[in-house]
Amino acid sequence: MTSRWTTAVLDTDVTGGWAVARSPEGFLFDDNGALFPREWLKRQDLSLLAEHGIGHLDGEPVYLLELQAAGEVPGCGWKGLRGFMLEGDHTLYKVLGYAAQIGTWAREHRFCGNCGQAMVQVPRERAMYCQPCDLRSYPRISPSMIVLITRGDEILLARSPRFVSGVYSTLAGFAEPGESAEDCLIREVREEVQIEVRNIQYLGSQCWPFPHSMMLGFHAEYAAGEIVPQADEIEDAQWFNIHALPPLPASRSIARYLIDVYVARRLGHAEPVLPG
Numbered sequence: 001m002t003s004r005w006t007t008a009v010l011d012t013d014v015t016g017g018w019a020v021a022r023s024p025e026g027f028l029f030d031d032n033g034a035l036f037p038r039e040w041l042k043r044q045d046l047s048l049l050a051e052h053g054i055g056h057l058d059g060e061p062v063y064l065l066e067l068q069a070a071g072e073v074p075g076c077g078w079k080g081l082r083g084f085m086l087e088g089d090h091t092l093y094k095v096l097g098y099a100a101q102i103g104t105w106a107r108e109h110r111f112c113g114n115c116g117q118a119m120v121q122v123p124r125e126r127a128m129y130c131q132p133c134d135l136r137s138y139p140r141i142s143p144s145m146i147v148l149i150t151r152g153d154e155i156l157l158a159r160s161p162r163f164v165s166g167v168y169s170t171l172a173g174f175a176e177p178g179e180s181a182e183d184c185l186i187r188e189v190r191e192e193v194q195i196e197v198r199n200i201q202y203l204g205s206q207c208w209p210f211p212h213s214m215m216l217g218f219h220a221e222y223a224a225g226e227i228v229p230q231a232d233e234i235e236d237a238q239w240f241n242i243h244a245l246p247p248l249p250a251s252r253s254i255a256r257y258l259i260d261v262y263v264a265r266r267l268g269h270a271e272p273v274l275p276g
């Protein structure tokens with residue numbers, strides 16, 4: 001299957017193509033979605049901070065207009081990336097997820113972290129460059145482990161105070177320098193619920209552009225200990241029987257995939273496919 005969307009570093013001096021506009025309030029959208037004819041969009045009253053050529057959709061070039069602030073565009077509104085993930089077409093969500101990560105990274109790397117001078121976009125490469133320091137900054141990706149812990153027909157799910165009310169999910173956490181993926185997983189599970197796991201198995205990965213996580217998904221079996229939820233981070237954690245599960249995360253998330261795979265295997269059903 002050929003992908004409809006491929007990333008690329010496009011020359012912003014070339015005119016034409018499609019564009020998406022992003023402000024601190026999300027992406028501009030209208031009844032047709034979030035892609036607009038680029039030259040039309042640039043004629044609107046927008047507070048342009050930077051422009052990036054980000055790839056091709058169905059062979060057509062796509063650009064990102066990164067804005068200082070959300071302005072008024074007749075007939076249009078602003079919507080956060082999560083809204084597109086939950087409701088929108090998956091390919092459009094992939095385009096916007098990539099655009100959001102490039103926009104955030106470029107915005108946060110306008111100045112050199114070493115000497116403080118303005119950095120410039122490198123032509124044909126996704127990098128910001130400081131000439132005096134000869135320093136390149138590339139888009140930031142933060143590896144995060146996510147794990148479904150199981151004990152026969154039971155699975156361990158937890159709630160963060162940040163979750164939508166009622167929803168329980170798998171445990172997750174960011175890798176720290178010096179750790180392997182497995183070290184991180186074992187540490188996060190100890191920190192968040194104080195239990196020990198065994199038979200750690202990698203299942204798959206997913207880009208999570210909120211704002212720049214790379215989720216590495218695992219299954220692990222319970223080995224020892226009693227659940228003690230981490231103060232402030234974990235509001236509640238419990239063993240749930242696979243026949244009596246609480247409200248679960250969105251179906252496009254890897255958290256949901258890890259749960260659905262396990263349940264499918266226990267029940268002998270067909271396994272789901274991990275959304276990219």
Ligand SMILES: NC(=O)C1=CN([C@@H]2O[C@H](COP(=O)(O)OP(=O)(O)OC[C@H]3O[C@@H](n4cnc5c(N)ncnc54)[C@H](O)[C@@H]3O)[C@@H](O)[C@H]2O)C=CC1
Binds near residue numbers: 174188
């Ligand atoms: N796609 C999915 O299904 C799911 C994705 N996630 C994502 O996994 C990631 C990690 O999960 P959390 O439980 O929030 O992490 P966590 O358990 O490591 O705790 C979050 C804390 O880590 C620190 N932190 C923030 N950004 C960091 C970074 N880049 N590197 C190191 N430490 C950082 C902060 O102190 C933050 O409060 C988040 O981006 C979250 O949105 C979490 C659950 C499901």
Ligand SMILES: [Mg+2]
Binds near residue numbers: 171172173192
């Ligand atoms: Mg966590």
Ligand SMILES: [Zn+2]
Binds near residue numbers: 134
């Ligand atoms: Zn510098």
